[in-house]
Amino acid sequence: MPYDAEDTRRRIFEAAAAEFAERGLAGARVDRIATAARANKQAIYLYYGGKEKLFAAVLRAKLEEVRVSLSFDPDALAESVGQIFDWYREHPELIRLLLWEALEAGAEPDGGERERRAAFRDKADDLVEAGVADHLPEGARVRAGQDLLFTLMGLIAWNFAVPEMCRMVLDEDTHQAALVRRRETVIETARTLATTAGAFHPASGS
Incomplete structure (x- = not known):
């Protein structure tokens, strides 16, 4: 089965949203996000550039979701x-x-x-x-x-x-x-x- 980059990004995003909501930025762990997303840590850094940028991306997307909805x-x-x-x-x-x-x-x-x-x-x-x-x-x-x-x-x-x-x-x-x-x-x-x-x-x- 070919690698689906967009599906991987989606899984990372959903896992990160849950992790950050529960534990915050300081308490969240990239390895837990990777495990929950069934992805490797390198993919998180590749797509989002690190934990802080991933948190910012999740928050922006959630705010955009409520703005659009x-x-x-x-x-x-x-x-x-x-x-x-x-x-x-x-x-x-x-x-x-x-x-x-x-x-x-x-x-x-x-x-x-x-x-x-x-x-x-x-x-x-x-x-x-x-x-x-x-x-x-x-x-x-x-x-x-x-x-x-x-x-x-x-x-x-x-x-x-x-x-x-x-x-x-x-x-x-x-x-x-x-x-x-x-x-x-x-x-x-x-x-x-x-x-x-x-x-x-x-x-x-x-």
């Missing part, structure tokens, strides 16, 4: 937030990867920061164009859109970043029961935030 619809913001909440419930590995990045990857910008900034800027601009904080001057509206975007991201992600705390604070027996409650609350909070964005922004004079 889902987006904030400024005209149906609460519904979009519910869909994104559901996506994270099905793909909790992205939250874990982002947490590991924050803990281990350091403060220096990586090679993908420019693209990630541009994607976030586009989403914030979409919110502004849809009328978010339209009572503010243009520059302040942009900042209000950015603040709203990050607030919504945190409103969704925190439920999956600290699942046990979520369960205990809500006094539920299971995390799934807590998530059912949280989904409804998150959607209603997003609906409220969409109508009040910019109300407390310094540029509004409040």
